[in-house]
Amino acid sequence: MAVIVEGTPPTRLRFTFPESWHVDKFDAGNFYRKHILWLEGMKAVDILASRGDLLQLIEIKDFRGHGIQNLKKQESGRLIIDVSKKFVDTFAALVAAKRSEERGLAPFYTLLCDLQKRPVEVILFLERDDPETMLRRHKLTLADLTAKLRRLMSPYRVRCRVMDRRHMPKEIEWTVR
Template identity: 30%
Template sequence: MRFDESGIVFEFDDHLTVDKFDDTGYYKKYFKNLPGGKGVDFILKSEDTLMLIEVKNCAGHEGENLWRISTDNSKRDRTATMVDTEDRDSLDIEIPKKVAMTLACLCGAHSQPQLQTHSGVLKKYSDFIMTNNISLGTNKIKVVLFLEGDFASNTRPQKAILTNLREKIKKKLSWLNCNVFVKNIESHRRHNYYTASMKADNA
């Protein structure tokens, strides 16, 4: 299954159940009415894993997005950028918020079987969460920030930046039994879930 998101092409393995979260009927008709009710880009399920993926393609626009990789909003109001940063957060805050909102939406869909036409698509994901297998360690929730862009500097290599973001996101998601990953096309290794590549200009 192929999806284009923010100029990046994702090819998901056929054995996965995958949905673009904000295209689901329950999100568009109901959950979007909640102020701040924004979820992740992709939600997918395998036999033993629920994965939430948020995609940020900053390639070619790294300068105006430096504030987003500076954790805890530390440079949001001090970095020169053409982007309006009002009511926006650095990625280590934005991603946990979107994860929380996504899970809230899944719970909402699970609680509304009478809205099967819209909630049915998400129910297969909420059913996965509602079992005891996650607490038992049999099943896992994985959170992925897919961040494309070269933010490396003379003092901070790219790997250190991604690692710091991962640790900050992980801390803010300590309330959830999950594994956190921060990846880009170069660092991503295929592991039975998906491949990622930049979209060709003429594609």
């Protein structure tokens, strides 16, 4: 079982993946820090996860206790733009990892760069403590944000998801506590 912890107490999130998954805390890894981070403006997702022929890029945002401060970022679309950039920059970093033959990242770049068009999912895991009525009023529900993410990521032919602990699809095999 692979466990990745994101954040600091008391709002720490613990992602637990079954044994059959390959998992990497990509934005804290050696390859990213040594070869990608130094490029001005480059970003990366928090977690790379793969199982079988599925690749998932997971970006984690925890806005609990900071809803008011982050409302403008969500309303303006800046959140989805920033997250989309992380996904695209991570795609570029995985191509660099493949070309550098970075073996530790092979379970991920092999799926991304495969000509057989393996399924790739980009996931924004967004924890918030804002009331659902307020989110609906500002068009910031998970469905609203998923639609915005889908529009920005459409050229990449990936499946887009925005979820939180209360709204995780049943087919997601990993857990968050």
